[in-house]
Structures are given as C-alpha cells and as structure tokens.
Amino acid sequence: MKNPGKVTKNIILFVFSMAVYCLVYSIISRQTTEFLKWWTVLSILIILMFIAKKIRACINYFTSGDSSGNSETENMILHDKIKPKKMFYNQKESQAINTLNSLLSEENYRKVLDRLDSKGMRKGFACLFTGGPGTGKTETVYQIARETKRHIMAVDISQTKDCLYGASEKKIKGIFDTYNNLVGKSEVTPILLFNEADAVISQRKELSDHNRAIDQSENTIQNIILQEMENLTGILIATTNLSQNMDIAFERRFLYRIAFDKPSAENREEIWRTLMPDLPEELCQELSKKYELSGGQIENIARKVEVNLILSNNILPMATLLQYCKDEIHSSIDNSRKIGFTA
Ligand SMILES: Nc1ncnc2c1ncn2[C@@H]1O[C@H](COP(=O)(O)OP(=O)(O)O)[C@@H](O)[C@H]1O
Ligand SMILES: [Mg+2]
Structure with missing residues (x-):
C-alpha cells in the first residue's frame, strides 16, 4: 500500500x-x-x-478523527476491504475465538462497556494472541474485524523506536492519542492492532552499564504503553510469538488471552483442501498426516505452487510439492532454533 x-x-x-x-x-x-x-x-x-x-x-x-496530519490513520485497514477467509481452529481456540467474536459484536460490546462502567471498572478491552508463527493470529484479528465491522488501526511497533532521545516516547503517546481520538469520533469502536508486539511485552530489562541508554529507552516505551493501557477506552489486540518471558505487568492488563497452537491433522487437511482445492482428496489426507505444518506454511506452499504452475504449463510434479513441504519443515526447524521454540 x-x-x-x-x-x-x-x-x-x-x-x-x-x-x-x-x-x-x-x-x-x-x-x-x-x-x-x-x-x-x-x-x-x-x-x-x-x-x-x-x-x-x-x-x-x-x-x-485524526488531527495529527502525519496520520497513523494512513495505516487503517477498513473492515469492508478485508477478504473473508475460512479459518480452521483446534477446539480450545475455536471456543475462545467464537466468544471473543461474540463479545466484540456491537450489541454485546456496548453491554460490556455499560457493565464495566456501572461497576466503576476500567473499560479498555485488551486481548493478547500468542502462538508460533503462521498459526493464524494476525488473520484472526482481520476476520474478527470483518465480522464485527470494525476498522483496524495497525501499528508497527518496531517502527516506533527512534534513536533521538525522547522521540520514541512521543511516537507511542501519539499513537494512543490518535487512537483515542478515533474512538471518540467513531460510531463503531475500531481495533488498535499491535502486530508482532514481542519487544513490547517481553520482560523489562534490568539496567546495566552496557547498552544502558537503549535499555532505558525500551523500558520507558514499555512503561508508557502500560500506562496508556490503563487509560484505554477502546479495543487493543496484540499478537506475539512469545509464549514465555512475558512481563508480568503486561499479562495482568490483558483481559482476554488466546493461545494459538499448530493445527491438528484434521485441521491441516481442511487447510490444504481450502488453499489448494485442486489437490486430490487422498493427497490432502497424506500431506496433512505426514507433515506437521502450520496454516502459514501451507499457505506458503500453495503460493509457491501457484507461481510454479505458471512456468510448468499447469503441471506440478509430485516431487516438487513434496520438496516444498520438506523445505517448510526445515526452515521452521532453523527458525525455531534461532528464536528458542522447540521443534
Ligand atoms: N488456522 C488456520 N486456518 C486456516 N488458515 C490459516 C490458519 N492459520 C494460518 N492460516 C493461513 O496462514 C496465513 C498466515 O497466517 P497469519 O495469521 O499471518 O499467522 P501468524 O500471524 O500467527 O504468524 C493466513 O493468512 C491463512 O491463510
Ligand atoms: Mg502475524
């Protein structure tokens, strides 16, 4: 864009x-x-x-409702522009996502706000989606937004880091100001999305002499976000690959948490079927049993296949498809070593 x-x-x-x-x-x-x-x-x-x-x-x-001129709202994802996508979840996630979808429907969301308000409680609705890469966290936010007709203000939190002293803090405050302004002006409360917010919700650092200035600036950013979350009036959804090493202060502030697991063999079969509808039925079953891939990995393979079909006159050798599956498995093992996941 x-x-x-x-x-x-x-x-x-x-x-x-x-x-x-x-x-x-x-x-x-x-x-x-x-x-x-x-x-x-x-x-x-x-x-x-x-x-x-x-x-x-x-x-x-x-x-x-944005007055910044240099607007964050340029990163708005409009709900009616989001393409519907069929998602397949394991039972535990499925229940949690259905509940969240229902809570965020306009009618129920208003009731939640009124109830919290009447009890004198904070009205911010902060959710955290955790899970390995490609398990459908980001796509789920999009689909919830589409279904509940909420626009998304997406923030790339890594872009808010600024080497100029105090500039990052200003940027973070600016994001929340813009969002709060937007909430005030919008009939249907939009979603503030902190995608891949690992750095934000990881444990705050003990300050040592080494890298002191950088660590201090990161801690300040985290403290500002914590404070802004206290005053939040809308809906914040953060996604992260981190499952451990999360700052306890952040954990407390999320009203709702959903852990995304890799799909079961049955769900993998459904994902193969949906993303590659031309694949023969037996092959869908075989691939889903043989390769423990995430939805994101299956999507990667499906895209590679589409590109390959252009060059190969619409004929895909079986060996190529299997090689794509193996490549995805290997790249995920390499990545998990790098970021400390168990394969
Ligand atoms: N549970 C799922 N069901 C169907 N498709 C999935 C699922 N998980 C992932 N995908 C596919 O993988 C793509 C990438 O997923 P994404 O939401 O970006 O993963 P994450 O944010 O967890 O890294 C999605 O757009 C979707 O096509
Ligand atoms: Mg994501």
Missing part, C-alpha cells in the same frame, strides 16, 4: 532540491533574472504543496 504522507514528503523534497539546484546554477552562471523566475515558480509550488498537505490533514480529521 502506498503511504500518501511519504509521497507528499518525497515530492516536496524533490521540488526543494530543484530549487537549490536552480540557486546554485544561477550563481555559477550569473543569470540572476533567470534564477529569480525559477525560484519564484518553485517557491510557489512548495507553498501549494504545504497547503495541500494541511487540507488533507483537515479532511482526515473530519472523516476519521
């Missing part, structure tokens, strides 16, 4: 460079009148672009 904010910045930067170029050129060639003419044209262009940027910020403000 193109980021309109970045496009505007790049255009301004380009026009500004042209202006500097004109200035240098006219000084070198001593053609001051020519320079003045171009300089005026480029200055007017820069001013017009600034005005356009401000107008866009105002439109954002009135349509989605």
